[in-house]
Amino acid sequence: MHQRCNNHRSSHYDRYGGRGIVVCGRWTSFENFLDDMGPRPRGTTLDRWPNADGNYEPGNCRWATSKQQCRNRRSNRPVIRDDGLRFATMAEAAEATGGTDASATSAQAGRNPSRAHLELLRMSGPVLLTWDGEAFHPANRHWARECDKRFMVGEFYTLAEHNDRSMNSHRHYFAAVNDAWRNLPEHYSGLPFAESAEHLRAYALIRTGYCDAHTIVCSTKAEAARMAAFIRPIDAFSVVDVKEATVTRYVAKSQSMKAMGKQEFQESKTAVLDFLDDLIGVERGTTQRNAGAAA
Known part of the structure; x- marks a missing residue:
């Protein structure tokens, strides 16, 4: 928590401290943190919730499982099924249909794919990739972190060359x-x-x-x-x-x-x-x- 927000050399700094996310003054003391959050339950880690863009502070943190963490990522996009049902994430939409034909469309992209992978139109900037003759790879660690933030493992994405x-x-x-x-x-x-x-x-x-x-x-x-x-x-x-x-x-x-x-x-x-x-x-x-x- 402190490394992400305060140590510029941390590999996660750009996603936390670099975006202005801070640890509240009260939690500079571990005793205060423990008093507010209690001991960490097995199988959980600290998660900023309900505001994923908020600070580390009482009222905006919880102990969450990896599944809960994944569904609280900033990169998640809401989806709407063809029958009008709205889901906070693609995973929730897929679960609701048993992992088969989810027929969901991105609420932001306005698409209507009928595949379980729920193709999502990304509304962010270009990503720098290199081609090794067989596959594309992030050009360096920075772009690897960007890919981790923007994309979901197992999904399909369409590449388009970008000259900016x-x-x-x-x-x-x-x-x-x-x-x-x-x-x-x-x-x-x-x-x-x-x-x-x-x-x-x-x-x-x-x-x-x-x-x-x-x-x-x-x-x-x-x-x-x-x-x-x-x-x-x-x-x-x-x-x-x-x-x-x-x-x-x-x-x-x-x-x-x-x-x-x-x-x-x-x-x-x-x-x-x-x-x-x-x-x-x-x-x-x-x-x-x-x-x-x-x-």
Whole structure:
């Protein structure tokens, strides 16, 4: 739970902390967590429910079986059978028909397949795959995780080649951020945001306002200082601020067109690059031009 939400190096961070999901302040204490949730029953794990997009906090968590967990995934889509019955997941629709002809259609896609696999039209962005002569495979671990989030094992999906010029623009943006990181002045050496290009990008997003703020109100200033000291090492990509007895943790937003929308996504890239130019002390637009020349 804490690793997923606070450790940027965790393989699951992008699906939890990267989306702004946090562990409530009360559960920084294991004793409080145990008091709220009780011992873990055999065969269960922690599940965020009823709001799968909510935080880890009392009232939004349960001990759930693997079956319950699978039916509470964000990637699930509701389906409607031909007779009008609605089901929360394809698995529930298939169970209702004994696993034979489910005749279900995606409530979002508006299709009407008559196969038990209930073909689902995906409404998300493209996935990068490689062809080895026999089968397609995710290009790297990131895309493997994306496939795990979007698709269901055993289902059938139709592939369509995707040529997106915006992908080149996105690569150029990350090249510009990396160039800015390499050119940081020496006096920034040793600061958390100077550790890597990714640290720098997260810091720039936060400083330009593209972030989520999570506040913890402590009983004393000393307690707030201890809480901040506890949080900072857990997630070096966030910014932790202490004012009086209040601790505020700023977490960069997930910077993608899907998460932000086209306009905010483009505006965030411009804001980050302008911030980096100011940080380095060069004319705005320099970092972007240099990255383009290097490409």
